[in-house]
Amino acid sequence: MSVSPLHPAFAALAETLGDRLLTPASPDLGTLAATVFDGEPRVPAVLTRPRTTGEVSGVVRAARAAGLPLTVRSGGHSYARSSLLDGGVVLDLRLMDEIRIDPEARTGHAQGGASAGAYTTAAGEHGLATGFGDTGSVGIAGLTLGGGVGFLSRRDGLTLDNLLGAEVVLADGEVVETGPDVEPDLFWALRGGSAGTGVVTRLDLRLTEAADVVGGFIAWRPDPEVVGDVVTAIAQAPDELSGMVNVMLAPPAPFLPAEVHGQPLVMALVCWSGAPEAADDVLAPLRAHAPLVDLVEPKPYPAMFEGGGPETAGMHAAVETGFTGVPDVDTAVAMIDAVRAAPAGAAVFNLRVMGGAIARVGAGETAFAHRDRAVMATVAGLTPDPAKEAEVRSWVSASAARIAADRGPAYVNFLPGTGPEQLARAYPGATGERLRAVRAKYGTLGSPA
Ligand SMILES: Cc1cc2nc3c(=O)[nH]c(=O)nc-3n(C[C@H](O)[C@H](O)[C@H](O)COP(=O)(O)OP(=O)(O)OC[C@H]3O[C@@H](n4cnc5c(N)ncnc54)[C@H](O)[C@@H]3O)c2cc1C
Structure with a gap:
């Protein structure tokens, strides 16, 4: 592979950054540039790993002097893989993690x-x-x-x-x-x-x-009534209850009975951060439909982040997002049917209940305009197989269209891309x-x- 010489602005920076400035000639570039999701190959011209704000400023100035586009990489979880730029500068902040x-x-x-x-x-x-x-x-x-x-x-x-x-x-x-x-x-x-x-x-x-909370997963067999009822129960609960409802293919998780693995499942992930003694009353409407599994229990707040999520590293992801209302039974049936027909092992309709303190901020007070929305609806499919990516993508598009989550206002962090049409949905x-x-x-x- 021929490697073009470094622009003088970066050559000067290389003296300060040493092996914290990587080019396509650096053996570690591929590993360090990789984001959480895989996709079409992108090779940055330069990847820098600053340790100080002064070094960050130097990289920004050098990119400008070299006329190169620049992107920032933090956790690398962008669905659009926007923290990886082909032919541009990646400013990797992971060494600045204090x-x-x-x-x-x-x-x-x-x-x-x-x-x-x-x-x-x-x-x-x-x-x-x-x-x-x-x-x-x-x-x-x-x-x-x-x-x-x-x-x-x-x-x-x-x-x-x-x-x-x-x-x-x-x-x-x-x-x-x-x-x-x-x-x-x-x-x-x-x-x-x-x-x-x-x-x-x-x-x-x-x-x-947020010392001790009551939270975790609770799951039901795919009864369409459950979907809307659980979304409503979270929306009508005191603000100390936050939660989401997934209609998904059950993962092969040890906490789920083996016979439901790979089958449609309704699963909520909730967190009650109010008085512990009030938890049972607040959660009663969710438990009114007999759960298949109920792992909602008292725990230290940081334990909410332990386990449960699908494996994302190296996956090819397809995603689409929008806002909806509480799903009615027909919509729930459509979601359950869609996941049953999904081409990937990891396929999910994710319904995040908004409201509470989110809705008490005015639409113009920040650049997040979607304050009055009831439910953030995201459809995602993951596959480790690049050859299946197109099929998963078309499943996600068709599935999002079934619940109208493929148009209108959308949350920027779940959008699949950063083109003008996508950004117009995030910033109406x-x-x-x-x-x-x-x-x-x-x-x-x-x-x-
Ligand atoms: C498994 C998974 C779970 C998720 N769960 C949630 C969730 O529960 N709630 C939710 O709201 N979102 C969630 N998200 C979406 C997440 O918020 C976005 O993907 C977010 O952009 C990721 O930030 P990052 O720093 O990890 O990613 P990166 O890819 O590093 O960055 C994302 C974007 O922000 C820019 N950026 C990053 N750091 C900086 C910086 N310091 N200065 C300027 N620009 C910067 C990047 O250039 C890029 O465009 C989830 C995503 C995944 C993959």
């Missing part, structure tokens, strides 16, 4: 490459938490910049609602602080605007009490206009000067 918990001030401070799981463990030592998503390996930065829907969302809001401030390297390499009263337009855009408005090198987050109307104005003011990462 976390500092201040229990007195009830604030957590995470560098841009820290993971949700590491932060949750550190905060958990003080009985505190910031609500992230449902998976510990997801990067805090990527999650927060797009939204962050998880175990505490109906009580504490989205992760971005708990962002108090941030350090950002702008598109021209300048380092700025931002918060509600400092560069407020930039702060607005960071809360939901996702990638592009600078490199976030530090996030300051609000901590709330006034939100999109304001985001464009903020980018015009502060610059767009990876764009020419």
Whole structure:
């Protein structure tokens, strides 16, 4: 393979970064550039692994000088694989993963490459938490910049609602602080605007009490009545109950009877973060339909992140997302039939119940515009076999269309791509206009000067 010479701007940087600057000639490039999901080959021209904000600024300036597009990589969980750029610069923040918990001030401070799981463990030592998503390996930065829907969302809001401030390297390499009263337009855009408005090198987050919770999986045989009833039960519960309902192919998990493996299943993942003695009453409507398995139990909050999720590393993923209402019986039947016919072992309709604190923030207050939506509906299929990717993709498209989750407003972090049509769904109307104005003011990462 012929390797083009490094642009002088990167040649200078290579002297500082040493083996933390990789090119296609570096044997480790493939391993380090790999994101969680696999897909068509993408080979970055340069991958850098800065340790300081100053080094991040140097990489941003060098990319600009070289006229190369740039993307940031934190946890690498983007479904669109947007943290991997063919022929561009990947700014890999994983060496910047420090976390500092201040229990007195009830604030957590995470560098841009820290993971949700590491932060949750550190905060958990003080009985505190910031609500992230449902998976510990997801990067805090990527999650927060797009939204962050998880175990505490109906009580504490989205992760971005708990962002108090941030350090950002702008598109021209300048380092700025931002918060509600400092560069407020930039702060607005960071809360939901996702990638592009600078490199976030530090996030300051609000901590709330979450020592012991009652949570875990509860599953039922595929009775269509159950789907809407459980979504309704979560939506009508006090805000301390957050949860999602999956209509899915049952994984070969030891906690499920062997005869349901590979068969359609209705499974909820819930977290009650209110008074422990109230849990049974709150959960009674979910248990009214006889569960097949009930693993909802008291546990320390960080244990919510242990196990249960499908294996994602190296998988080819297809995803589609939108917002819906409470599914009626016909819709539930359509979902159950669709998963029964799925071409992949991992196929799921994921219904996340919104409301509570998410809905108490005005649509214009942050760049996440979808405050009044009842249910976030995402359809996903995973396969380890590249030859099956197209088939899984068409199953996801057809399945999303059955519940109208393939059109209209959508959550950016579950979108399959970053093209203009996709982004218009994430940033409708006034939100999109304001985001464009903020980018015009502060610059767009990876764009020419
Ligand atoms: C298994 C799995 C479970 C998930 N569960 C949830 C969930 O429960 N709730 C939820 O809300 N979402 C969930 N998500 C979606 C997740 O929020 C997004 O995929 C998110 O973008 C991942 O962030 P990351 O840092 O891991 O990914 P990356 O791929 O590293 O980054 C995602 C995007 O953010 C940009 N970015 C990352 N870090 C920075 C930074 N420091 N500064 C500027 N830009 C940056 C990247 O350039 C990229 O465009 C899940 C995804 C997966 C794969």
